[in-house]
Amino acid sequence: MGFDPPPDDDPFDDPFGDDPLEDPFADDPIGGGDGDSGNDLEEAFSQGSRSTLLAFVMVAVLVHAGLFSASLGVMLIGFRSQWIVGGALAVGGVLALSLAVVGYRRYKRRR
Template structure:
């Protein structure tokens, strides 16, 4: 019932090469990836909802605040990504 990335579609057997590749990733890299994924998702969601609130409901304060939070989340994601590359 739960998603298992190592399970094959039909046979239920695990792919040892995929499992070994994922296990060889450092925890720092995995944490950075998860952080970036969350920041980008939050940023895009907040910008989208904020612009919808401004455009369709005319709620400038709440919609503008959400859009700003989204932009800040995306900027933080870019900063974290570029710092990781150094």
């Protein structure tokens, strides 16, 4: 009875065990690994207008808050029968989504 060496297809062998600090996207032709992405982002922000950025942030925050509060309100009503809190959250979420639509249309009309 001799000791056999482990097979080459060891299931515990780390396939990514080379260099943990090596960029895995260094050879990506789409733009990864060049170390220039910070400059690209800075250039994109400098080319855009301040009103576009503010409108985007306003609409994004209102949509996220509206979806969260409306869905949470509906779940509170459906699962826990908390009509007052759930109803207030659902109505507030729908109002936030409505404000997001109004803000988007106002910005689009201005452009």
